[in-house]
Amino acid sequence: LLLCWAGGCAGIPDPRLRDLLIQQEASRQTGGAVLLTDTEQRLSAQLHELKLQEIARPEFPPAMHFFKARALIQRSPIFSLLQKMPKGAALHVHSSSMVGVDWLVKNVTYRPHCYICFTAARSVRFLFSAQQPRTQPHCSPWLLLETLRSKMNTTDLDNSLIQNLTLFTGDPETAYPSQDSVWSKFEETFNVASGLVSHAPVFKDYFYQGLQQFYTDNVMYLELRAALSQTYELDGSTHDRAWSLKAYQDVARKFVTEQPDFLGARIIFSVHRGLNSSEVRVAVEEAMRLQKEFPEVMAGFDLVGREDSGRPLWYFREALSLPSERGVTLPYFFHAGETDWEDTDVNENLLDALLFNTTRIGHGFALARHPLAKDLSRKRGVAVEVCPISNQVLKLVSDLRNHPAAVLMSEGHPLVVSSDDPATFGATGLSHDFYEAFVGIGGMNAHLGTLKELAINSIRYSSLSPQLKDKALTLWQRKWDKFISENSQ
């Protein structure tokens, strides 16, 4: 650049130079170098107009808490377009929060042999059992839901069960004044759901229903974080992790047979970062065995749970280096930097995830503040899984225009958008999170090229084999072209 304006020349800065600089900056952002066809450009212009209308309204959804914004978002024509848009893959979703909680209550809890008990903390537990189960500590005696429903207003009961399974509420600021309170309720929702979803027949149905919901939302492939916890039968007998993994594989295959334009799902076996090092060692060893036994469905390993109160990756370094010591490949997909604290031990999780050759980074909320880790992540093509609604609901950021992924997006950092725990947050599939990423994080800079790159990224940075990526991209492109021709005016 010959910087005439660096002090040497008089007068108005050259408008052509100015335009060039503006273009150069725009070309750096996610989707900034994507070439759009004429039809795509028309749709992009429509989206731009729609965004201007969105901004002109008194309430701007990405600046509001998602629980208050959801109804507005669902009336937005941008959201309707994003629902129809083929979004590629959902790469950061937890297996127990795939399916809207309505389905759990309205379908699963109405099945025979479903028992409920009530905890002192006004929560509940569920259990399927052929006989009256033994009372659990800290819970009331088990009641058959069928009996309970015959005695009371089922609408009230069902609504209260729904409340126990989700964070969604009309007044989130009062309900969750702090990160501690929202995390505590967040983890409780999974305890509530576990008695339902770990019942073996429900486990399969739930997963099938989850695939269906994502498929309906125009998502074509999933990578699920799953604990692979024990599942159980009506007689109390249990199945191990291999059973769960096999069940995922069978159900995914069945779904793909029925919907050949869907590519299935792979599982990232995930254990809680509250475990100690020997427990994680056992888990890593099991992960290696599962990886060998189920290469089709098993994608790799992760540690989950709140980073700020869990153990840092470095604490688990011996367990995490077992695979490379044994010459075994176990891809990692670490949650890291899901925090707004700087430079606690936990904040080295970003660097450590990279040192342990993570395939992607879950959240990476703190990455923009870690320039060295950020450079490494970019150079090594380690994509960040951005989950806007999750970060807002779990109180890392309130106005999503301030989400640090705005920095990453402006630099064209490898990114994918995902929904983390959509059911718990009251979202569906990926569309709500795409809305927040496109309208809030991306702001007026984000255009159709951004969406296109985000969708392609979700395939490019998936754990699929090169052959399957090609197949996925071809399939996605066909859907995309159809979407463009049907929606561009």
Place this chain on the structure above:
Amino acid sequence: LLLCWAGGCAGIPDPRLRDLLIQQEASRQTGGAVLLTDTEQRLSAQLHELKLQEIARPEFPPAMHFFKARALIQRSPIFSLLQKMPKGAALHVHSSSMVGVDWLVKNVTYRPHCYICFTAARSVRFLFSAQQPRTQPHCSPWLLLETLRSKMNTTDLDNSLIQNLTLFTGDPETAYPSQDSVWSKFEETFNVASGLVSHAPVFKDYFYQGLQQFYTDNVMYLELRAALSQTYELDGSTHDRAWSLKAYQDVARKFVTEQPDFLGARIIFSVHRGLNSSEVRVAVEEAMRLQKEFPEVMAGFDLVGREDSGRPLWYFREALSLPSERGVTLPYFFHAGETDWEDTDVNENLLDALLFNTTRIGHGFALARHPLAKDLSRKRGVAVEVCPISNQVLKLVSDLRNHPAAVLMSEGHPLVVSSDDPATFGATGLSHDFYEAFVGIGGMNAHLGTLKELAINSIRYSSLSPQLKDKALTLWQRKWDKFISENSQ
């Protein structure tokens, strides 16, 4: 770097390599390369301990609205240290908000000949006049404050006057639900103050008092944005801009004579970005004349007011290129990127400020999302004036840990910390903003070296001549050494 960990080697990543990477990243941040003496290192360790205590408390001030956090901050031992710390210069302060509003009410409005009128919008106007002044449109007839005070509870009256002069309130979320509402009240506070501070004798006293308050807060030099509006005498006669500039110069010289360890103040003549291009042209021409006539006190030119609703810099391009066309030096100090909207016209303000050779960038809130402008700003040593409390109160960000300056700080971007409109926000000098920058934006990463670099930056990036910078640095170093020896344990 020989990247053993890039996949080639087995086992735990080399802990020495890991430490090296952590150190490399830490050295990039603001203050990361500052060498600390043993005594400084001890104080830095004390600060680290104090921060850990601050974090362990149930309420973390930088995550709260400043109006709710202020009492907590003022009880913090970190704040006490920051008050005592020689902070260098305050480079982004508006002249009408230098002095705590208590002084305006308790001192200025008690002076003789002070009239008040009441607007329909429950606000007030003030005027000093020898005779009963003519009633203004949209205001009640003028009442002599002395008469009014004799008839009512003066405590209530004074408290209500204070409320009219500041945004500070116990319940900011309810009082200011939107950016529009907070900006509207913000601009109104300046309308209220103007009748007081533009009375010629008050004008000088106000400035003297302002220097005193910053001096007491251990600030040694100021650069003030000032509109240089007409001042008036009791008989209604008025003075022009040159009079105001001369008054600033005289008062600053007087103050420096009394306090030889203070270095005075310089003025950045600032007009409102709501003006049209020919009005700004007139202002730029006057700025050039003033610059020539008062080189000691006149620092340069700026455009102020809310960017989102004002005109972009590019709109004023002809006026702004007058100086370079005429071969005249008129340094610019543009407010730019004080917005959370991306890529509206206004967002090119950052680039345009750089194209017009701005000396510093006011706020630059959006800079982290503009990688090209950010690179230019860094390469050309154009410092960003970060005003944390202002950005929070004016609703750009709620949790200051998410302030985008955290990104800039992690990269060692040229930065200074300032307080914008301390009186309006209920802050004093620079200490409250330093607290937010050090504890909130800097987080656990920021240490004594960060504070040292921020203080030195405020001199390095000031508009002082090289000779005066040397003098200022020598003086500052003496104060700093004293501060360290008195406070390190």
